[in-house]
Amino acid sequence: MTKKTSLHDKHIQLSAKMAPFADYDMPIQYVSVKDEVLAVRNSCGMFDVSHMGEFFVEGKDAIKFVDYLIPNNFESVEDLKAVYSPLCRDNGTMVDDLLAYKVRKDLVLICVNASNMEKDWAWISSKVGKFNCKLTNRSEDYSLIALQGPKAEDHLIDLKIISKNEDIPYYSVREKKFNGAEIIIARTGYTGEDGFEIFCSHKTANTLWDLFLERKVIPCGLASRDVLRLEVCYPLYGHELNDELTPLDSGLQWTVKMNKPDFCGKAALEKYKPKFRLAKLTTEKGIPRAGYDVISDNGKKIGTVVSGTMSVVTGKGIATCLIEKELFPENKKFFIQIRANAVEANYQTQPFIIGGHK
């Protein structure tokens, strides 16, 4: 049975193109993917991402436990911060990637991918063990709206959810009240732009959605979300990341903190020799798509496109590719096989565009 988010009726009213995603009937696009992308880059868009999972870790050891659970630093970062990290098994492979929010000294909110929620829950539950904390899956209780773009902050100020002089740094979290209801807002997102993610009750989500619509915030679907994240090279589980890869194969070296005393997967990752290297490629002619072959200048297949689309901002084909580490060409000459043609692709060291986040 396909599940529905609390905002499902709103999407139908707006005539969104709907499709199943991770057991949910989700909006893919409303009017135009291009317009939705540009709204987020230039003003403000909103996404219903209520399908995502919310786990609460509560208790004295909440922060300690999450620090042990993930390869990235968590205990050592400041209070009220958000941390991105892969979630690794003991053998170093990735169960998922997630955001962990230090809401209070004894409360951590973990936001996980909807499609991985059950295996995340099983894995994380199995690791609580000796830690003095309680894990609760609150995914059914929470809706999640991502309000993204340079104007996002202004909307929250106008609605008095945050105050004008309030300093909420990028990648941090606050508990707030809206119409008497408790909400959690985080200055995070999946677009590379400034913006907020609002965890709230289903009722509050419906109220906020309508208020944002009245304020001409553009509703955006999962199609534009995918373009936005790829333009700034954020990974997506099932593409850049999967059950067989470690963070060291997928360009997530920066999240693996080997100087931490211990974390799940540390011993394996210390010894691990990566099999892949992630490459960012652009094409002038033709659009790379997931599954296309990547070829070296001597015609040999050296890897595969894992995400590909056309960038709305640059108008070029953009792709992230997993290249077999031993075959990574020193001359940085790459071709992507697009139907009958091997199309020249340019190797990039920087993200395809730089988002405007603070």
Next chain:
Amino acid sequence: MAHKIPGNLKYTIDHEWALIEGNTVTIGITDFAQSALGDIVFVELPELGRKIDKGDSFGVVESIKSVSDLYSPLSGEIIEVNQNLESSPELCNKDPYGSWMIKIKASNSAEASELLSAQKYETHCSSL
């Protein structure tokens, strides 16, 4: 949503249109097709002189999220391609019946009778 379906054209169930003038046939995609695809960002068309059979793929049209094959409504030889679409693929969205993709010299005029009339195509679209 009502889509434009000009009465002077013939159609395929795959949403190509054909304007038949003697044995010269002009081919493009319908208003229904462009609307279903969304923002069209890339069109790949064949080389001149290629011979194709009815139902063969003669190119692709890509939106941001999808790649779709283009199928020839009739058999024949490619005699012209609309190169404007390479630099301005969005014309397929703006003016689907003005933005033809290829012209062919039809090799089997009998095939034309197998195409859908505007009325039949409209019925087909409303069944989707």
